[in-house]
Amino acid sequence: MATIVDVAKRAGVSTATVSRVLNGSANVSDKTKERIMAAIEELNYNPNALGRNLRRMRTGLVLVMLPSISNSFFSQVVKGMEQTGAAQSYTTMLCTTRSNPDRERMFLNLVRNRQADGVILISSCLPAEELQSFCSQYPVVQCSEFIPGVDTPVVSIDNEQAGYDAAQYLLKLGHRHIGMIAARGTHSSDLRLTGCRRALAEYGIADCPTVYGNFTYQSGYDAAQQLLQEQPNLTALFAVSDVMACAAIRAAQDLGRRVPETFSVIGCDNIMLSYIVHPSLTTIAQPRYQLGSAAMQQLIAQIENETQESHNCIFMEHTIIGRESTAAIL
Amino acid sequence: MATIVDVAKRAGVSTATVSRVLNGSANVSDKTKERIMAAIEELNYNPNALGRNLRRMRTGLVLVMLPSISNSFFSQVVKGMEQTGAAQSYTTMLCTTRSNPDRERMFLNLVRNRQADGVILISSCLPAEELQSFCSQYPVVQCSEFIPGVDTPVVSIDNEQAGYDAAQYLLKLGHRHIGMIAARGTHSSDLRLTGCRRALAEYGIADCPTVYGNFTYQSGYDAAQQLLQEQPNLTALFAVSDVMACAAIRAAQDLGRRVPETFSVIGCDNIMLSYIVHPSLTTIAQPRYQLGSAAMQQLIAQIENETQESHNCIFMEHTIIGRESTAAIL
DNA sequence: AAATGAAATGTAAACGTTTACATTTTCTAT
DNA sequence: ATAGAAAATGTAAACGTTTACATTTCATTT
Numbered sequence: 134m135a136t137i138v139d140v141a142k143r144a145g146v147s148t149a150t151v152s153r154v155l156n157g158s159a160n161v162s163d164k165t166k167e168r169i170m171a172a173i174e175e176l177n178y179n180p181n182a183l184g185r186n187l188r189r190m191r192t193g194l195v196l197v198m199l200p201s202i203s204n205s206f207f208s209q210v211v212k213g214m215e216q217t218g219a220a221q222s223y224t225t226m227l228c229t230t231r232s233n234p235d236r237e238r239m240f241l242n243l244v245r246n247r248q249a250d251g252v253i254l255i256s257s258c259l260p261a262e263e264l265q266s267f268c269s270q271y272p273v274v275q276c277s278e279f280i281p282g283v284d285t286p287v288v289s290i291d292n293e294q295a296g297y298d299a300a301q302y303l304l305k306l307g308h309r310h311i312g313m314i315a316a317r318g319t320h321s322s323d324l325r326l327t328g329c330r331r332a333l334a335e336y337g338i339a340d341c342p343t344v345y346g347n348f349t350y351q352s353g354y355d356a357a358q359q360l361l362q363e364q365p366n367l368t369a370l371f372a373v374s375d376v377m378a379c380a381a382i383r384a385a386q387d388l389g390r391r392v393p394e395t396f397s398v399i400g401c402d403n404i405m406l407s408y409i410v411h412p413s414l415t416t417i418a419q420p421r422y423q424l425g426s427a428a429m430q431q432l433i434a435q436i437e438n439e440t441q442e443s444h445n446c447i448f449m450e451h452t453i454i455g456r457e458s459t460a461a462i463l
Numbered sequence: 464m465a466t467i468v469d470v471a472k473r474a475g476v477s478t479a480t481v482s483r484v485l486n487g488s489a490n491v492s493d494k495t496k497e498r499i500m501a502a503i504e505e506l507n508y509n510p511n512a513l514g515r516n517l518r519r520m521r522t523g524l525v526l527v528m529l530p531s532i533s534n535s536f537f538s539q540v541v542k543g544m545e546q547t548g549a550a551q552s553y554t555t556m557l558c559t560t561r562s563n564p565d566r567e568r569m570f571l572n573l574v575r576n577r578q579a580d581g582v583i584l585i586s587s588c589l590p591a592e593e594l595q596s597f598c599s600q601y602p603v604v605q606c607s608e609f610i611p612g613v614d615t616p617v618v619s620i621d622n623e624q625a626g627y628d629a630a631q632y633l634l635k636l637g638h639r640h641i642g643m644i645a646a647r648g649t650h651s652s653d654l655r656l657t658g659c660r661r662a663l664a665e666y667g668i669a670d671c672p673t674v675y676g677n678f679t680y681q682s683g684y685d686a687a688q689q690l691l692q693e694q695p696n697l698t699a700l701f702a703v704s705d706v707m708a709c710a711a712i713r714a715a716q717d718l719g720r721r722v723p724e725t726f727s728v729i730g731c732d733n734i735m736l737s738y739i740v741h742p743s744l745t746t747i748a749q750p751r752y753q754l755g756s757a758a759m760q761q762l763i764a765q766i767e768n769e770t771q772e773s774h775n776c777i778f779m780e781h782t783i784i785g786r787e788s789t790a791a792i793l
Numbered sequence: 794a795a796a797t798g799a800a801a802t803g804t805a806a807a808c809g810t811t812t813a814c815a816t817t818t819t820c821t822a823t
Numbered sequence: 824a825t826a827g828a829a830a831a832t833g834t835a836a837a838c839g840t841t842t843a844c845a846t847t848t849c850a851t852t853t
Contacts, residue, residue, distance in 0.1 A: 136839055147803045152841055160801055182576035183517040184839025187808050190513070192578070202557065203538035203735075208531060215559065224569065227532065227557035229545065239554065246512035247809095248522070350735060379739060405533075409680060409709060411741060466809055477833045482811055490831060492819095514809025517838050577839095 135176035143172040155180055192250055195432060198228045198240055199255040204348070204376075206402045206421070207255060210277060213425025214253060221433055223250070232258045244271050251436045253428050254279070256319075272435040276428035277419075278321055286431040287446040290419050292321040295451050296328025296371070299399050299417060302453055303369045304336055307462035308397060312342040312364060314356045314372035314381060322373045325401070329371055342367065346377045353377025357384035368462055369397040375407040375416055382410065382458060393460035403454055412457035420449050465506035473502040485510055522580055525762060528558045528570055529585040534678070534706075536732045536751070537585060540607060543755025544583060551763055553580070562588045574601050581766045583758050584609070586649075602765040606758035607749075608651055616761040617776040620749050622651040625781050626658025626701070629729050629747060632783055633699045634666055637792035638727060642672040642694060644686045644702035644711060652703045655731070659701055672697065676707045683707025687714035698792055699727040705737040705746055712740065712788060723790035733784055742787035750779050 137155075141148045146165055153161050154169045161169075172178070186192045197214055199207055215225045226249075228240040237259055243249045251272030257264055257280055264283045267273065273285045303311050313329055316322040330341050342364045346352035353376060361367060361384065370385075372378035378400025382392050390396040392412055400407055400416040407414035427447050467485075471478045476495055483491050484499045491499075502508070516522045527544055529537050545555045556579075558570040567589055573579045581602030587594055587610055594613045597603065603615045633641050643659055646652040660671050672694045676682035683706060691697060691714065700715075702708035708730025712722050720726040722742055730737055733748035757777050 137841095138839080148840080149804080149842075150802060153802090156841080160799095162801060165801080179572075179575040181517075181839050182573070182578045183513060183520070183522075184808090185576075185841075186578075187511075187513040187517050187810085187839080188841045190808070192513075194578070196556075201538060202532035202541060203535045205533050205535060208533035211532060211559065212561070215561075219566075224573070226526075227559070229541065229557070231542070231545075236549075242509075243512070243554070245509040246515075248512045248516075248524070350739060376735075383739070383741075405680060405706075406736060406739070409713070409736070410739065411713075467811095468809080478810080479812075479834080480832060483832090486811080490829095492831060495831080511809050514838090515811075517809080517840085518811045520838070 135178040136181065137178075139176055140169065140172045140178050143176060144169045186247075190247065191436075192248060193223055194249040195223050195225055195429070195436075196228050196240060196243060196249045196252040197225055197255065198230055198237060198252055198257070200232050200258070201229050202227070205404050205406075206375075207277075209421035210255070210425040210428075213422035213427075214276075214429040215425075217426040217429040218433070223429075223433060225429075230256075230258060232256075234258050241267055241271075251432050253432055254285075272432055274428045274432045274435070277424055278319065281320055284444060286428075286435070286444040288424050288428040288431060289321075289446075289448055290424075290451045291448045292324035293328040293331075295401070295417050296325030296330075297332045298328075298451070298453060299325070299371045299401070300329040300332035302399060302415070302455075303371065303397060303459065304332060306369075306397065306459060308369040309336070309338060309462075310364070310367045310369070311338075312344070312360045312367045312370045314346050314353055314360070314370065314377050315343050316348055316373055316377075317345045319373070325371075325373050346372075346374075348374050348376060350376050350380045353380030354384045357381035358388065361385060361388050361390070368395070369399070369459070371399050371401075373401050375400040375402040375404045375414060378414055378416065378458075379406055379410050382412070382414070393458050394463070397459040397462075399453075399459055407454075407456070415456045415459040416454050418452050418454050420451075423449060465508040467508075467510065469506055470499065470502045470508050473506060474499045516577075520577065522578060523553055524579040525553050525555055525759070525766075526558050526570060526573060526579045526582040527555055527585065528560055528567060528582055528587070530562050530588070531559050532557070535734050535736075536705075537607075539751035540585070540755040540758075543752035543757075544606075544759040545755075547756040547759040548763070553759075553763060555759075560586075560588060562586075564588050571597055571601075581762050583762055584615075602762055604758045604762045604765070607754055608649065611650055614774060616758075616765070616774040617778075618754050618758040618761060619651075619776075619778055620754075620781045621778045622654035623658040623661075625731070625747050626655030626660075627662045628658075628781070628783060629655070629701045629731070630659040630662035632729060632745070632785075633701065633727060633789065634662060636699075636727065636789060638699040639666070639668060639792075640694070640697045640699070641668075642674070642690045642697045642700045644676050644683060644690070644700065644707050645673050646678055646703055646707075647675045649703070655701075655703050676702075676704075678704050678706060680706050680710045683710030684714045687711035688718065691715060691718050691720070698725070699729070699789070701729050701731075703731050705730040705732040705734045705744060708744055708746065708788075709736055709740050712742070712744070723788050724793070727789040727792075729783075729789055737784075737786070745786045745789040746784050748782050748784050750781075753779060 141151045218225045230237040253274045256278035268285045275287045344356040346356040385396045403416045403418035407416045471481045548555045560567040583604045586608035598615045606618045674686040676686040715726045730744045730746040733746045737744035737746045
């Protein structure tokens with residue numbers, strides 16, 4: 134494996150000059166540049182990034198940490214990160230935590246060790262204090278799903294408002310008995326639940342029967358079954374994810390309900406499934422690409438400006454996509 | 464940021480001894496070890512991996528390159544890679560090419576530059592010659608979707624046989640007019656098409672109307688519509704992906720066909736969607752976790768044994784999951 | 794032809810580790 | 824007490840770059 138020294142020898146110059154060519158410095162004469170290029174070609178030379186990064190003390194790599202790639206919601210978010218990063222010469226790599234704190238720690242260590250310049254967390258599974266201690270030392274941004282009280286930039290939507298809007302949507306259709314499928318230990322779910330209850334309260338409804346799932350189809354199915362059996366008078370349901378909402382539709386159908394005629398369902402995420410499924414799912418959409426893009430911008434700002442006064446949090450607009458799974462109450 | 468020198472000074476030892484502690488060498492007395500540990504703690508020291516990797520000329524990182532994370536088929540494959548890698552102290556990171564050759568080259572450069580030890584390609588989009596030249600110099604494995612004629616280990620299924628089996632499945636149900644939704648420029652699709660035709664030929668059927676999609680739902684929908692309009696006598700269809708197969712079901716329904724009563728559909732991938740959709744989809748399942756796991760094993764073998772005589776290719780068993788979208792012809 | 798300034802190139806010291814080899818210290822057996 | 828072995832520690836040279844600074848070369852002006 135050829136090194137810069139080999140190239141320099143072959144071209145009859147110093148390593149400094151080779152380095153200058155490698156990095157596009159102006160002050161190299163055309164003929165030496167040619168000679169060096171030729172030597173690089175002949176030796177099939179590739180600069181060793183370990184040496185380079187050690188010297189520069191940066192890598193140009195940023196990590197995106199997410200629980201797994203099975204949730205297609207993240208696909209567009211990640212795309213926004215990648216493209217925005219690439220525009221500023223950062224390479225984005227994905228790390229799946231599988232919701233395992235030890236895996237998450239391992240990846241954070243890559244940043245500690247300087248194998249990556251920073252990290253965007255999509256759904257951290259670490260204790261707030263531990264995360265806080267990391268964030269105070271290294272560039273971190275939280276995107277979409279975040280842990281409150283940790284001092285990082287956050288890019289997300291107003292989840293409380295999203296929950297409020299979902300409930301409003303159902304209330305305006307005349308529904309007065311509305312349940313929720315939430316997710317335990319997920320901040321966005323907590324906020325949406327709060328928002329949902331606020332909307333119900335405005336209509337004088339105190340009760341919002343809630344069952345918890347864990348974002349899997351099966352958990353959504355089970356939650357909906359339980360909800361409908363315990364509260365047969367429910368006419369509508371809001372689930373904090375499309376997968377669970379789709380499962381809820383099926384569960385309702387299996388219990389003899391017709392969707393949307395006798396039972397309405399609204400989800401959250403606007404993944405492809407919500408469009409494919411029959412009846413198609415009314416859901417809350419987020420500006421996924423923009424979320425990712427903004428998160429990456431925040432991260433790069435942090436990496437490049439050592440100085441980070443106060444962290445700005447960005448909350449973007451969501452919209453409700455009305456489809457076939459919701460209807461006015463008879 | 465503290466370095467090993469700072470730690471050494473504080474503990475009153477040489478950097479060599481600190482390094483020994485860091486790397487768990489036996490020959491350090493307990494009391495110096497304690498002193499060093501204390502110093503590390505006090506200085507909040509983290510070893511700089513750039514220095515370490517430069518010296519060792521390895522990183523412990525392996526890359527997995529895939530088109531995007533929107534296809535949930537890959538989730539389990541990746542999990543197999545990650546866990547098998549982790550068991551041997553390799554950290555797996557995901558790189559999305561977005562089917563862009565330049566992005567793929569950028570990631571391959573991380574291996575050239577020694578920022579990663581090797582790479583698993585899931586669906587490369589590079590010309591065979593270019594890929595071949597890379598593979599002859601660096602550790603590479605192809606998994607699942609691969610480019611033929613490139614000299615790497617391959618871990619996949621026998622796609623020709625899968626196509627044959629899918630067609631057989633329909634033929635045994637009595638279907639004699641069978642179409643296909645394939646994907647252009649995808650080796651697995653070509654093989655499945657070949658296998659499908661071989662099965663039809665055994666029944667004396669020369670024709671297999673085929674339309675091409677690009678793995679999106681919309682393309683599958685359009686392909687199925689075209690197929691059914693041009694060949695109204697078709698009674699069954701095999702699509703090389705579940706997403707396109709589900710789209711085909713909907714397209715058939717929209718054209719007034721009833722699935723499976725008057726039209727059968729079989730897909731490929733066994734993603735969650737195929738189970739959720741109504742009617743649920745008969746499909747070809749692959750041992751996804753095992754595919755990923757075996758691919759990682761091959762890669763690590765390549766990284767650790769400089770000597771790589773001949774590359775072994777592993778083809779695993781697939782199975783057909785019979786569900787509601789297929790039925791015997793009336 | 795000399796003086797000047799700009800352009801091109803070279804020298805050598807970093808960057809933070811690891812590790813072969815050398816040296817010192819400690820222990821054991823006599 | 825001492826030789827010798829074993830254990831612990833230190834020294835210094837790598838690993839492959841980049842870059843501040845120094846030097847040389849070249850063109851331009853007088």
